Amino acid sequence: MEKEMPIINIEGTDFIVDVMKDELREKANPENVMSIAQMQERGFGNGYSFHYDLNLKNFPNDELFDDDGYNGDMVEVKLPELIKIDPERVAEKYNLTLAEVQNKIDFELRIEPNSPLDLRWNKGILPTLDIAGHTFYVDILMDKLRPKDDFKSKGISFTEISDYYDRDRRAYVIPYNPATREFQQDDVFKMTELPKDTIMVQFPHQATLDVVGWYKKHGNSFFRSQFPALHYEARTLPWEETNVIEIIKRNVAEQLMPKDEFKHIYDTPKENLYRIPTDKERVLPTYEIKGTEFIVDVNQLELREKNNPKNVISIRDMDEKMVEGYDFWYSIKSKNVTTFAEKGANKIEIPDFVKLDPIGMAKKHNIPEDKILGMTDFNLMVNQEAFDKIANNYIHPTIDIAGHPFSVDLRNDRLLPKDDIWSRGIIFPEIKYYYSRKDDAYFIPYNTKTRTFQEVSLNVKEIPQDLIVVKIPHSSILDPITYYKGLHENKSDLLKKVGVHLHTEAKVVPWHHTRFAETIQQNKEQAVKAEQKPSILPKPQETKAVNKSIGRKM
Structure with a gap:
């Protein structure tokens, strides 16, 4: 039964x-x-x-x-x-x-004979990974990818490449030398051209390559559906799918920046604000923020704490609101601006300065008091003629680059040289790596003949002919109306601090003001040393018999 x-x-x-x-x-x-x-x-x-x-x-x-x-x-x-x-x-x-x-577990009993899991779990066969045509054993106990039939190579250590794990790809992306069959880490800060000895390869994490070995070493469990394969292939990545090209371009761009001793020459104001000395002929109005009185100084465009004049909230610390007014995060403790992350921070909104002190703004801008009442800060602080031409008559602002005018065409994301139909101009996406956040500008190599941006190598030994370095302000400064409109803002918003200009002039940076000149000198010196290097003499013939001991050396 x-x-x-x-x-x-x-x-x-x-x-x-x-x-x-x-x-x-x-x-x-x-x-x-x-x-x-x-x-x-x-x-x-x-x-x-x-x-x-x-x-x-x-x-x-x-x-x-x-x-x-x-x-x-x-x-x-x-x-x-x-x-x-x-x-x-x-x-x-x-x-x-x-x-x-008796001594089995459910998992072991379900393993199909001669399946990949059977070969790995019961027979102890290691998984393999093919990298650029060569087979590696996935050896988790030794913490490495071990090259097959190659005892000279040290292999690829998982510990060494841990920083190269890409969470988005869920895989390692590493520089690999096919000749040595090893991970090869180059100094990215000195990289000036695509590496000749290395390629970029991508392969899964070791826990995926050998889920059994990972469990046996670390004790982590895995689901029945995650039965491993015994062979994988690494993918060789095109350079375009890596950040290497970006690194090289950024290294070149870094060399075109002015050296520290010359930076002050190329500094430009971060804002376009009209300031004059504080009006001391009258008592200035005040504005209360969370129980604290602030003096409204429209000449300096700031709020000063009445009982502590050194405590200042400037317009530069405020965000422009749409149409009118300003806002900022305020700390009751410091009685000044803070970040939204601070505990107890308050979002403060204040009116335009012309509403806070209409008499002061009328006096500052030499406008009758009866006319000032219907005006806004935008009317007073933004060049209305320039605004009307750009916003309503669709006239492009211009920028002069080395004596030639360019039209600022942000709708097509480029600077177009006037009266030159053969030049493609300067395309903003192509110069993105040359942007300096600190300067809010691009420092680019510019070809005066073709009137275009031209990339330059850091391996040259002479200053490239027809190339100069120019500083071009960010597009949000060249044409803020079109720029912010592209971000779905109103065409009159966010213009008070940056200002509106019909014409700008790019600054030319002489080569000797950049670090690029030093790089050229180093290239010249290295070339001279290479020419002076003594030739290698042939090994002399042995004249005496040499006694050789029997046996092998390790």
Whole structure:
């Protein structure tokens, strides 16, 4: 007579454990079934766990989940290994004796003979990874990728390449030398051209390459669906898919910046604000912020604490609001601007300065007081003629570069030279690596003949002919109206501090003011040293017999 199947009780309900079908079946309702395959393994040999709906007496219904959680009575249930619940039927299922399954776990019994998992788990065969045509063993115990049939190479250490793991790609992206079959880290700050000896390769994390080896070393569990393959292939990346080209361009751009001793020559004001000395002929009005009185100084465009004049909130610390007014984050403790992250920070909104002190603004801008009442800061602080031409008559601002005028065409993202149909001009996306955030400008190599941006190599030994270095302000300064309109702002917004100009002039930076001149000198010196290097003499012939000991040297 066949032995009855074991029964387990889950929250008051009896379930039959059917090892042959890998399922739990409700005793009182055989149609109510829960598959073992849908349960989560709790680590090797620790059984299973699953969520259980007390009303459905089954797995939770996905439709009952929402943003607030599960709309039902749900508990977590733990189930022992099937080998522990019904060892006789487990042995029968896998055609083994009871003695043979005694020290096994469910996971091991499910492994198919000669499958990749069988070869890795039971036979100990290491997975392999092909990198640029050569096979590497994935050796987690030795913490490396070990090249096959190459005892000279030290391989690729997982510890050494840990910083090269890309979380977005979920893979390592490393520089690899096919000749030495090793990871080769170049000094990115000195990189001036694409490496000749290395390529960039991408391959998965070692926990993916060898999930079994990872578990055996670290004890982490993995799901049955994650059975490993035994061979993988690394992908060789085109340079365009890496950041190497960007690094090279940034290194070149860095050399074109003015040296520290010359930087002051090329500094430009960060704002376009009209300031005059404080009016001392009258009592200035005040404005209260969270219980503290501030003097409104429209001549200096600032608020000064009445009881502490050194505590100043300048217009440069405020954000321009759409149409009118300003706002900023305010700290009651410091009585000054702060960040939104500070505990207790308050968002303060204030009117235009012309509303805070109309008399002062009328006097500052020499406008009758009766006319000032209907005006805004925008009317007074922004060049209205320039604004009208650019915003309403669609006239492009211009910039002079080395004596030639260019039209600022932000709709096409470029600077177009006037009266030169053959030049493609200067395209902003092409010079993005030459942008200096500190200067809010681009320092670019410019060809005076073609009137275009021209990339330059750091390996040259002479200053390139027809090339100069020019400083071009950011597009938000050249044409703020079109720039901010492209960001879906109103054409009159965010213009008070930056100002509106119909014409700008690019500054020319002499080569000897840049670090590029020093690089050229270093290239020349290295070339001279290479020419002076003595030739290698041939090895002299041995004239005496040499006694050689028998044996091998390590």
